[in-house]
Amino acid sequence: MNDNPRISYQRRLQQRQTVIFGSIAIVLALLMLVSMLWFSGVLPSPFSREFSSRPDDAQSNVVPCLPEGTPSVEYSTITVNVYNASNRTGLASSISGQLIEQGITVSEQENWGGAEPGSPVVIYSSQNALGQAYTVARLFPSAVVLLDGTTETEVLDIVLGQSFGEMKPQEELAQLGPGQELTSPEDCVVVDR
Secondary structure, three states, X not given: OOOOHHHHHHHHHHHHHHHHHHHHHHHHHHHHHHHHXXXXXXXXXXXXXXXXXXXXXXXXXXXXXXXXXXXXXXXXXXXXXXXXOOOOOOHHHHHHHHXXXXXXXEEEEEEOOOOOOOOOEEEEEOHHHHHHHHHHHOOOOOEEEEEOOOOOOOEXXXXXXXXXXXXXXXXXXXXXXXXXXXXXXXXXXXXXX
């Protein structure tokens, strides 16, 4: 052995470099092997997850069927939000006034920020408020009730579309009272409770 300090220092330095560069080469080789296995499909990639959704979203935006024999409810037990999806100024306000005259509580009246409804009037309801929704739907010609699976509240959202005209005449409204049996449309979907 050589006792020269400079040669000893160079040997230790060379050994450290060998260990460091060897370790880096092994880690890179392992990363390359794993990435090739991901690329070839042998290993599932942690980044290619399927999109997930809440299970109740599958029943959202469908026309729900009422349980057999569901009666209409008192207007005083109904709370609604009225949204204007048309370009007519003050529509939500005027319809809110008419609903209040019937005894319905109006919580909000605003412009609609969502997509244009496909019907003159769309009423969004949770499963808990289907009786209220179909009771309110009788007040409007061509109203469609859609299930909103994202909420469990009993507050209804009434969206007045571009083709909305007006509520039913007062003579017809006077004939609509609580306790009358409500009917579901033919194209309704039975929803799980």
